Amino acid sequence: MRQPTPWLLLLGLVAVLRLPYLWMPVQGDDAFYLAMAQHALVDPVHPNNFKLIAQGGEVDMRGFPKPPGNAWILAAALAVAGEVREPALHLLYAGFTLLALRALWELALVFAPAAPRWAVLLFAAAPALVINGNSLEADVPFVAFFLAALAFWVRGVWTLGAVAASVAAIIEYKAAMVVPIAGLYLWRQRPRVPRSAWLALAAPVAALAAWQLFQRWSTGAAPAEVLAGYFQTRGLQSPANKLRNALALTVHSGWVVSPLLTLAWFGRAEWALGALAALAGAWLLDANPLFWLPLGAGVGVLTSMVREAVRRDYLAAWFVLYFSFAVTVFFAGSARYLLPAAAPLVLVTVNRLADRPRWLTAGFVLQMALALLLNQANYEHWLGYREAVARWDQTLRDAPRAWVAGEWGLRFYAEAAGAASLRRDQTLRPGDVTIAQRIGQPIDFTPGGGVAAPLAEYSVQPRLPLRLLAAGSRSAYSSHDGGFRAFDVSAAPADVVTASVITARAPVLSYLPMNAPEAEFQLAGGAYALQDSWRWTNRRVVALLKTPAGAPKAVEATFRIIDHSPVRRATLLVDGRPVAEASLPGPGLHTLKSQSPVSVSGNSATLTLLLDSTFRVPNDDRELAVILTGIGFTR
Secondary structure: OOOOOOHHHHHHHHHHHHHHHOOOOOOOOHHHHHHHHHHHHHOOOOOOOOEEEEOOEEEEHHHOOOOOHHHHHHHHHHHHHOOOOHHHHHHHHHHHHHHHHHHHHHHHHHHOOOOHHHHHHHHHOOHHHHHHOOOOOOHHHHHHHHHHHHHHHHHOOHHHHHHHHHHHHHHOHHHHHHHHHHHHHHHHHOOOOOHHHHHHOHHHHHHHHHHHHHHHHHHOOOHHHHHHHHHHHOOOOOHHHHHHHHHHHHHHHOOOOOHHHHHHHOOHHHHHHHHHHHHHHHHHOOOOHHHHHHHHHHHHHHHHHHHHHHOOOHHHHHHHHHHHHHHHHOOOOOHHHHHHHHHHHHHHHHHHHOOOHHHHHHHHHHHHHHHHHHHHHHHHHHHHHHHHHHHOHHHHHHOOOEEEEOOHHHHHHHHHOOOEEOOOOOEOOOOOEEEEEOOOOOOOOEOOOEEEEEEEEEEEOOOOOEEOOOOOOOEOOOOOOOOOEOOEEOOOOOEEEEEEEEEEOOOOOOEEEOOOOOHHHHEEEEEEEEEOOEEEEEEEEEEEEEOOOOOOEOEEEEEEEOOOOOOOEEEEEEOOEEEEEEEOOOOEEEEEEOOOOEOOOOOEEEEEEEEOOOEOOOOOOOOEOOEEEEEEEOO
């Protein structure tokens, strides 16, 4: 007899996980989704056909690694609410958690009929579901429709399964994995499966293909083409990055379900290989148990799942298929990548421990407690950005120009206060105000004849010493860039936000070596951060110089063209007047110098070096031209 849906349990879990965090600030990639949603209100069929500044460079949002489904959901919410109201949006997104738990219940009735309630409880305690479900990102909406599609197909409701899978595909590209996972189940049920079930499997692929083709026809490029270009130029699929991604995902697979529970059902092979991996990891990479414990548990989980998949266990095959996909396709090693694989691991755990309810109780309580504590620390982290901007709101609004050198929630709230995203090659002017964060990719800017004087600092300091993303953290929860721990423990600030103002300062040097301290304010644009005694430049370099005493002097610029740089022509201008121009033979060290002294009026002059072209290198968004060592009046 079919068990009735435990709605009280499902609603109670959603209330515990979501209601206390309806005021969760904008976080992570929420800002990008909200930008697409706002664009969708203007152009609903092309929500990602626009460009914005991200990490200091211009980004074509057609290359955003998600289809527009989540942006459309947010656009509909914004159309009703009229503006970004965090409680209303989070209340809407709580519905996706409810849908995910309801779908998991249906799957548990088939695959873990002895204890379906335990399956729901353990899935609800998965840290990625607890934490990422309180964002406006696509992860939980996607997994809700992904699991719903599988639940419909398992129950034989092919049409609704196709609809749910298509919605999942328009939310996330990885919904394509529903085809082999559901297809394997249908294959095991043959010949009882009708032809219509197999046709339904084509729905998510058809939905993605139709959207790609329409975007290519209407905008000139398919989003997948643009995304592939970013993958190539940034080296996201390099072998080294793939290895780091695989290691981080292995760690996370050991923490999807509490290690207390997985260790309880490990056999000898799992214990042996897990212990070996933990010892090797502690010796070679990180002796902290927040790394080697989940690494060992993860290796044990993978060992068991691979062995059972070979023995044709469906849940194990589901896990192995999705884990292999995540290792192959993804690049940052984030815990949220494994949400669709959490369901089969939870069902396997419940089946193996169904006769040990005390173990299940202890594992659930510990895992849920940890997930809620991590979520609280996460909440206080993002709250810090909102509070920092609120403190400086009037300063940003009163500034002639205000800029934000940061991402995530800091970017969103600063832009709401009137700031604009800072470009990497941006030249600022005296009076401009900047707001920047310590973590993330630094965005170098040129003060443009002034210096950046600090106005105030704000420490983002969660009360709990738990860290998912923080300065100096070795947590791989969001990315493996800093380390491979499941999360980290630290009493240091998670981030420090700084507000600065550009104050005018007269040039003091007539000739400007790139490693001179004065270069930081006498360079007015076009030169990047100091590297040893030189700086990379883009196509146009501007330097503010003190007029030399005595007789007029010539001007010069000394630079190096590297082997694969296309630069072959350079021009020098003084206060906008060309004074030297030359064709360059190719790579090597060059000095471009005016043939005669240059007379200027006033106490300062502007010297500009113009170059005819630029190039880019992998993993670097900057436009590069030459390596500049010095520029100014001859000495």
